[in-house]
Amino acid sequence: MALSEKFLKPYNPKETEDEIYKIWEESGFFNPDICVKKGLCSKQSEAFSIVLPPPNVTGVLHLGHSLMLAIEDIMVRFNRMRGKRTLWIPGTDHAAIATQSKVEEELYKKEKKTKHDLGRKEFLKRVEEFAQESHSQIVGQIKKMGASVDWSREAYTLDKERELAVNTAFKKMYEGGLIYQGKNIVNWDPKLQTTVSDDEVERVEEETEFYYLKYGPFEIATARPETKFGDKYVVMHPDDKRYLKYKHGQKIELEWLNGNITATVIKDKAVDMEFGTGVMTITPWHDSADFGIAKRHNLEFEQIIDFDGKLLSEAGVFAGLHIKKARPLILQKLQEKKLLIKTDKNYRHFVAKNSRGGGMIEPQIMKQWFVDVNKEFEMRGSSIKGIGKGDKTTLKIILKHVVESGQIKILPEKFEKVYYNWVDNLHDWNISRQIWFGHRIPVWYHESKCIPKKGKETADFAKCKNVIVSAGEPVCENCDAKYFQDTDTLDTWFSSGLWTFSTLGWPLDDARGKPVYKKDGSLNPESDLANYHPTTVLETGYDIIFFWVARMILMSAYLLEEIPFKTVYLHGLVLDKKGKKMSKSKGNAIDPLVMIDKFGADALRMAMVVGVGPGNDISLGEEKIKAYKHFANKLWNASRFVFANTENLELEEKSELGEKENAWFETLEEVQKDITLDMENFRYYLAGEKLYHYFWHTFADIIIEEAKPKLFDGNDEEKKKTGWILKHILKTSLKMLHPFMPFITEEIWRASGEKDLLLSQKWPEV
């Protein structure tokens, strides 16, 4: 075993990391099939599977991604070393709205063009080009972090396989009555000209003026006078003593913005008697609360504001004006008509904003596609515990049940409550978007009558329904019929929701070409889906628990009738040194690539993981990364010392050890047990710290120091014993440190003359 000349120089991550990653990739060990072939695990070994939360193809990766990659790679390497059949699937997300608006922005900046100037086809080409470029950068960054993902199974939320999955999912859910098209109040973004889901709406506090208006005998209040034109219902609480003389349904003539109107009194418990005068008028078309009231009482709905944010004919002389411009004019008119009683300044309230880089939300009633979360359906062959075959249930019930029953564990536990709270408030999920980039809704319409093709006796009327939901473009074999595909696209989370199983080949073939289902419809035991689903762990940021985690549970529960994962490990946000959110615009963002260049990926990984438990935000400064760069150096030097001074010092049997060596051995075993337990229980933040501490302050500071005199001045017997135990401790430490600091440990392993990769060594169990 010749000591490498590499040890003559200090460790240089820049020179080694890329090379090591290449060696790993070529070894094939990232792919469980090859691990089985090479004997690292067997076909029967327990599986450990995890999907990489696919980064958005909106640009480069940030430290949040680094954190995710670090934690997941630790999980994966640990389990692989333990002999589990370990699969980590990489991929990217097309991130519909986010990517489209980014490209739109750039297009306008660079060429002063809008997407309409290019047209749908050409614009989409541009978006795909952008996505492609972003994709290759992302792949490069994932490798830089050392992530041991199986590239042979890489997926993209918008590729062919996933498109089939999306269309199949849509079709099944439509046929099961869980997807419907309907008119409902939705979150409309006039700026991006699309709807967004409830979860994408962000509430921002705003200070504004608050107006008290005279509405016949009543006094009402509003922050948005421009919506008040159509208000012809005046609502109060049925128990409000002040208004007992007004009866539900009573008509009242009154003077309003554009002349006299007839208002109707409505009594509804939604009104807060304590607030203001306890009376309000409603605008059902543009307010979801009002919409609810109007629906309960079967009232009329009238659109006041169009989809560009301009007033409609209801506004009389103000029609055609943008609401922003109209407001002061309307106020002026209110004043002239003596309808404005008083104005409160500095009124603080929350307004809705599109969190996906869009504008202010204007609720509108629109025909859209929805997922019905309360629709009852019957389970066909459930593997979900507690909800069996033939049981009637709803998505909402399942969502809650799988977590409550402990089938899915959320770490840290406190997020289970957050999850329940979300499920309880869940409304039907609006899945259609009016943007171009994304999965086109797999619904085709046709207007023409079905005409039998020439030479055919009859048309295939079954396929000539007015609406066809299909996994692919419908073709009518016996008739001429023109089909038009729905122009809307799907919410990006619809495809992300399928991720745990669409990446494993559902519904057709997996990445190795093996069919997921046999001809008789049963699961093919050779397929990835059979072998790796449900996945073992889902690791992601707590900020997307609703967007993604919940949606995956929903999709998997309905389409596969099983849970998508057993444990959810949630990490926190990466904040700057001062505890502020990192963002490019604030200029406090740290670029992971710069840190890797400066300190090495290992140092960055350790800095992100040590001391940061699940769910906690991490506030990261360069100093911390630097500290672990020092540790890497320590590792390197201690290893050099040990390997250089213990060559050819081997021991026949461990029992020959002396008292001191035995004590060291036992301490090591305790550390091994402790670390293994921490690793099994997702306490990487503790395991990392303990390893750091053990290696530096026990092994290097004490054990090596105490070993020196024996090694230099002892007799042959002593030298052998000392040499053996030092090497043993070092190698064991390297194995345990490998998941945390894969590059440097692998490099030391290599430099010490080992032939096999450290990556493929067995975890040092006790």
Added chain:
RNA sequence: GGGCGAUUAGCUCAGUUGGCCAGAGCGCUACAUUGACGUUGUAGAGGCCGCAGGUUCGAGCCCUGCAUCGCCCACCA
């Protein structure tokens, strides 16, 4: 309005189900260091573990109340 969480050394934070002198990194002080470690070692200063009660043989950890900060959710017009 509802919910969740935080408060530990100058700074950023750990402290796993309550158990010996409360820890890490950075910073600070003194000394040492030509042989694994220009990126080291040894020693040290620095903590009413937010405040007030309670449970316990024992509380940073459990319970109650208060204060401050933060986050999430929500149809007060």
